[in-house]
Amino acid sequence: MKTLTATGITKQLTRLKDSLSHATYLLNGQQRQTDIFKTEINQDFIRIFVYLDDTVSGTVSNISLVDRDGDVVALATREFIKPQSKGLYSVFAYKFVEVEVS
Numbered sequence: 001m002k003t004l005t006a007t008g009i010t011k012q013l014t015r016l017k018d019s020l021s022h023a024t025y026l027l028n029g030q031q032r033q034t035d036i037f038k039t040e041i042n043q044d045f046i047r048i049f050v051y052l053d054d055t056v057s058g059t060v061s062n063i064s065l066v067d068r069d070g071d072v073v074a075l076a077t078r079e080f081i082k083p084q085s086k087g088l089y090s091v092f093a094y095k096f097v098e099v100e101v102s
Contacts, residue, residue, distance in 0.1 A: 004098045006043070013046045013096055019067045023050040028058040036065070037089070048074075048092040057084035065092060 004012075017039045024033050037051035050063055061079035064072045074092050082088050 001100065002098050009044050009096050009098075010041060013041045013044070016046060016094075017041065017048070020048065020073070021066050021068045021070075023063060023065055024072075025050075025052070025063040026059075026061045027056060032056075044096045046094050046096070050090045050092075052082060052088045052090070054084055054087060056088075057082055060088070063090045 020036055020039070022033055023036055024031055026032070034050065034052065036048060038049040040047045040049075048065060050065075052060065058081070059079060060082045061077065063076045063078075065074040067073050076090060076092070
């Protein structure tokens with residue numbers, strides 16, 4: 001039997017959102033830091049957007065979300081070449097699901 005209400009789920013996602021401090025990434029092997037661009041909560045989904053603008057170009061990898069304690073709470077290990085002429089969004093998306101345990 002599910003016990004969490006829609007309000008309970010929203011509050012858990014909001015707690016995750018509020019615990020985040022910033023994002024980090026490797027640019028040509030050097031660690032960089034950036035602000036979290038935007039966060040959206042919709043029912044039981046959360047999307048956290050990291051935006052790399054036209055000041056960033058080169059090999060980008062290991063985009064991570066860092067919480068207020070300084071801990072990496074999410075890590076995307078993919079690597080790509082980002083041209084200076086284009087901005088780039090990296091989106092972390094999660095669905096909060098209550099699982100019944102017997």
